[in-house]
Amino acid sequence: MSRYAETYASWRADPVGFWQQAAEQIDWFTPAKSVFNPASGVYGRWFDGATCNTCYNCVDRHVVAGNGDRLAVVYDSPVTGQVARYTFGELQDQVSALASVLRGLGVTKGDRVVIYMPMVPEAIFAMLACARLGAIHSVVFGGFAPQELATRIDDAAPKVVISASCGIEPGRVIAYKPLLDEAIDLSENKPDHCVILQRDTQLCDLTPVRDVDYAEAVETALARGEGTECVPVDATDPLYILYTSGTTGQPKGVVRDNGGHMVALKWTMEHHYDIKPGEVFWAASDVGWVVGHSWICYGPLLHGAATVVFEGKPVGTPDAGTFWRVIQDHGVAALFAAPTALRAIKKEDPKGTLIGEYDFSKFRTLFLAGERSDPATIEWAQEKLDRPVIDHWWQTETGWAMSGNPVGLGAFPVKLGSTGKPMPGYDIRVLDDAGNAVAPGTLGNIVCKLPLPPAGFPTLWNAPDRFISSYMAEYPGYYATSDAGIIDEDGYVFIMARTDDIINVxxxxxxxxxxxxxxxxxxxxxxxxxxxxxxxxxxxxxxxxxxxxxxxxxxxxxxxxxxxxxxxxxxxxxxxxxxxxxxxxxxxxxxxxxxxxxxxxxxxxxxxxxxxxxxxxxxxxxxxxxxxxxxxxxxxx
Missing domain, CATH: 3.30.300.30 (ANL, C-terminal domain)
Structure with missing residues (x-):
């Protein structure tokens, strides 16, 4: 029996009490003065007055609890043939040493650090090292064009950029350093230093004074026993800035705070994804996207689970069975992938022949999000995998699922084409263009009644007016998702398209x-x-x-x-x-x-x-x- 209905009802009855109880799963330096302060920010702020550190909760507290030997990070790279594993203790050493290097380069609490990295474990170390210092990271997808990277550097004004010599994709190597150098030349705000991870596949020349060799600097810090403490920050302080893709105009820098983000992600790992500490969770995404932030880096590690950093593609590295091989080799309990990845696999192996070649004994659930999941793909995956296939819906702005099917609470029946029902914290409505509620089953604009729950973005970086005009002004009292869809008579949410994709015939x-x-x-x-x-x-x-x-x-x-x-x-x-x-x-x-x-x-x-x-x-x-x-x-x- 699913406990979804009673859980959602308990949130509706007492939202503050619900999240106060969830916050007990997080280690705080000082408790919140107000679990929710409606007078703070645009629509209120969560855990106002509390102090905490995200890196401590992701890494150090597991070591303190005696779980330093538990697996934390798995790196699997079919493009280089490398596999590496890090325990929580080893993760703590790597992150603390890198934080010491960054501190030595002048990075302090509140400073920004841009991370421009391929899918390597050092990308995760870099995010956590920033969090450890109370610095604000902004991850930019590795390989972004110089002009796009320059735009983000100018907006975030980072003190340091962490990058690599190259990224590796099937059939090609992308030299990152020339792209980074050109971006800095184009930027008004020049970083003081760049920390560069040299990769054996393609080395790069380092610029004197500005550039620091990542491996040399970290190895020196480790040899000297140099590390850092976890710097206390306010729960409402920014953890990161993540820029939307910026396909038109100036990209929007979505801000994520520390406290509410941890509370929501920790709750979701247990109740939505049904993952237990010590299990392996794999989000087949990239650290440059919000999925990579929430479910490659922070969510699993907050929960004491292991995370997979995969440097490859669903097909072509080497074939359409690579996802299934990773699940087998690393004992993955749940996979989170984009529907487009499943469609690519289905195109190459429509009969699912390769699936039968691998051991799925620890694999329980496939989760889909990021692009609309068509029923045909879900049906194919259900049949071939013989596992639950769960679609859910969320956005960069929210950081976690707005609607889904919480397996940890006992899944309710799946409706093909639906992203499930609203998660606790989200009061989802469908409105017409005039802001009026529409009848169940009627296509309209999907909105969320304010306030957003913990982890919801409080603002845009350096753009508070744009935050209001882009998200809050169109339907006062609601967050406008820019998605169109329906909610049926049973409360299931169907996301049909972006509002820009609704056509008028x-x-x-x-x-x-x-x-x-x-x-x-x-x-x-x-x-x-x-x-x-x-x-x-x-x-x-x-x-x-x-x-x-x-x-x-x-x-x-x-x-x-x-x-x-x-x-x-x-x-x-x-x-x-x-x-x-x-x-x-x-x-x-x-x-x-x-x-x-x-x-x-x-x-x-x-x-x-x-x-x-x-x-x-x-x-x-x-x-x-x-x-x-x-x-x-x-x-x-």
Whole structure:
């Protein structure tokens, strides 16, 4: 039996008491004067007056409790063939030594440090070392273009940048140091120092005076026994700044605080993900994204669980079985991945043949988030893995799940296409454009009633007015998620699309996500995207792009006719769906989000800015060529 309903009801009855009890799982230097202070900040602040240290809770307290020999970090890199494991005791040594190096470079409480790293354990050490000193880290996805990195350096004004000589991906090595050097040249705010991890795959030249060799400096500190204490900070002090992808305009620096963040993540590890201390949790993401912050670095370690740092891809390193190999080799209890990763695996191995080659004896649950999970992919994973597949929904701004299916409380029945029900802390509503509540099952704007729970962002870095205008002003008293969807009569949340992806066809508001769900149900389709293309008569018309499964070998025009008929049968003639074009790949961010807005601009013949987070810019040329071949650029459909 699921305890979800009674748990959610207990939060509704006493929100402050609920989070006060959850906070007992965290070690505080001094307790909060007010668990929730409604007069602080824009919508109130959590654990006002408390002092704490996030690194202490992630590392030191486990050592103090006698668990220093427990596994903490697993590094698995199929691109280099390396595997390394660190206990909590070894993690403490590495983090404390690096913190000593940073302190020696002038980093103190409240200073910013930009981390521009590949998926190596040193990226985790760097985040924790900043937290140890009370410094504020800002992780920028390794390999970001110089101009994008410079924008973030200018906004955060870091005292130090921690980086590496290179990043390694299937078939290519990305030299980070030249990108970093160019970014610093472009920046107004110059960091005092750069700490550079030299990787054997490709070394780099260090700039005299400014640059410090990571390994040499840390090894010297370890040899001398130099470390640091965990500096007390206010619970409401920033832990990190995480910039949104910034595909248009100035990126937004989401601020995360220390106290509420720890409370929420610790609660979630037990109650949502059903992980026990000592087990292995794997979030197959990157430290540059919020998933990497919450579920590669902080969440598992707060809970005393081990985390996996994976330097590879779901396919191509070396094949579509690499995820299953990691689960077997490291005894992973739960995997958190993006739906796009599962779709890539399904495309390469549609029959799931490789799954049977690996031992899943410790593997219990697959969690999905980051991109809409289509029912066809969930059904495939459920069948092939023979494990629960749990979709959930959250954002960079919230730091943890707004809706989900809390396995630790006993999972309730899954509804395909739904991201579950609201989690304690979140009062989720669906409003029309005028701010009025809509009936159950009606498409509208998803909002959360304020205040946001612990870990919710209190502001944007250096942009308090933009915080209000972007998130709080449109629906007063609510946080506007910019997602569109429905809540059904049973309380299940369905996220259908970003509000920008709701298209207007002859006055009818239609969800591109609903159309993608139908197209994705076709047995020959691996993945798809639907965008609204400008149309002189109807305003917009839906345009579908699709990628077929390996071995499908279908005629494109015949498949297009089948997809058009599917949309007509499932959604109706009102969708006016007439065109579906086969492409080799869909353009995505490096976290797996499909760049629908950019595809739409290409189809409309508009100029666009190259998305900073794009995985492979060459895909946009492929999309342009495919659309041009079908006379679909800039012409009315």
């Amino acid at each position: 002859a006055g009818h508001r239609l969800s591109t996500g609903a159309m993608e769900e139908v197209i994705g149900s076709h047995p020959d389709i691996a993945e798809c995207a639907v965008v609204g293309k400008a149309d002189a008569l109807k305003g917009q018309m839906p345009l579908g792009l699709f990628v077929t499964n390996n071995g499908a070998n279908r005629d494109e025009s015949e498949l297009e006719r089948e997809l058009v008929q599917l949309i007509r049968a499932k959604i109706g003639a009102v969708a006016a769906f007439k065109h579906a074009i086969e492409v080799k790949r869909l353009p995505k961010t490096r976290s797996g989000k499909v760049l629908r807005g950019t595809v739409q601009k290409i189809a409309d013949g508009e100029s666009f800015k190259m998305p900073a987070a794009i995985d492979d810019p060459a895909i946009l040329d492929e999309i342009s060529a495919a659309l041009k071949a079908h006379n679909m650029i800039g012409e009315p459909v």
